[in-house]
Amino acid sequence: MLKHSLLSAALALCAIPALAQQTEIVIQYPYGELFNETHKQIAEEFAKRNKDIKVTFRAPYESYEEGTQKVLREAITRQMPDITFQGLNRIRIFVDRGIAQPLDGYIQADKTMEADGFHAAMYDIGTMNGKVYALPFAISLPVMYVNLDLVKKAGGDVNALPRTWDEVLALAKKVKALGGDTNGVTYAWDITGNWLWQAPVFALGGAMLTPDERKVAFDGPEGQAAIRTIARLVTEGGMPNLNQPDMRAAFAAGKTGIHFTSTSDLAKITEMIGGKFALKTVTFPGVAADKGRLPAGGNVGIILTQDAKKREAAWTVLKFWHGPEAAAIVARTTGYMPPNKKANEVYLKDFYVQNPNNYTAVSQLALLTKWYAFPGENGLKITDVIKDHLNSIIIGKRANEPEKVLADMAADVQKLLPHKTN
Secondary structure, three states: OHHHHHHHHHHHHHHHHHHHOOEEEEEEOEOHHHHHHHHHHHHHHHHHHOOOEEEEEOOOEOOHHHHHHHHHHHHHHOOOOOEEEEEHHHHHHHHHOOOOOOOHHHHHHOOOOOOOOOOHHHHHHOEEOOEEOOEEEEEEOEEEEEEHHHHHHOOOOOOOOOOOHHHHHHHHHHHHOOOOOOEEEEEOOOOHHHHHHHHHHHHOOOOOEOOOOOOEOOOOHHHHHHHHHHHHHHHOOOOOOOOHHHHHHHHHOOOEEEEEEEHHHHHHHHHHHOOOOOEEEEEOOOOOOOOOOEEOEEEEEEEOOOOHHHHHHHHHHHHHHOOHHHHHHHHHHOOOEOOOHHHHHHHOOOHHHHOHHHHHHHOOHHHEEOOOOOOOOOHHHHHHHHHHHHHHHHOOOOOOOHHHHHHHHHHHHHHHOOOOOO
């Protein structure tokens, strides 16, 4: 009897670690101020359904650029997270370096993908060289935020808000004329990856490079019009020299009439406003009816782990994070749009009716195009070069010569492309 009891106890003790054994999946994502609550809520729901996988988080990346550089360094020492969330325009560099793990096998083997809201357009965003390497987690588009109280005070019509850049500037001047520390307009030009430089160029049907990616294309008529518009925001609209966080804070404090930025800021800005004034979002102006597009912002999930067992668990995590329930959490906790069809058609059926400011970006989905990533080893450096040239306009130093700035920008970028032309 004693031997039997001891044996049973021993077997029970051996079973405890087996039952408690979990596969740990480490995740790292950008912009904690926007996504901490989102990932927390998704992790809580995932834990209820997956007892054998433990999800842990590393401290968020400060930006997409910092996240990319961090993973590239960690790849050398094999200290990468199992799953990383990166900007949509960063997929290319991880594929080119052989760091991202392909997802095609998992997608093809899982017969529930379509029923769970996954679709071809989701796969297209993360496809490189014919293989799927990433899934879109949160999608954003540029929109216009308007302080309706300031518009009224300046004599503007809140029922006929601007649809063109000329109308934007006309209203901005009226708001600026209120005096004091009131700003007419701000434009978050320094958003990561030249996103709000690409937006006005793509809106007119332009491109960053020629189709063969051997020559700069943003110095054509579309780019010239785009850079003149940005310069006019400074010279005519009186746009102050503020960085993106300070622009957001000024608008939320009721000191700016019109602010251009990503839909991703919507939840945060709404919270910061706290009911101090009436906020309305409006579609991005100046989009050409026949050929205009807007770059999709946001981020994607990428599996990095090379361990076969961990990859299986990482896929379980990745699928849940991009599934309908998690996608609905993204919509409710941020200003981003979930790309998952089931989330939008089932979980968020009434959400956009009740939250029209969130629907503005959804109404622009037909304009969606890829956030462009420059090719070659100098891809990240090119974005810094473009940012430096744009900054010379924003600070007023070269605001009166935007065409010359564009010519200099194009020349400097051309030198950094992997295939130079004479």
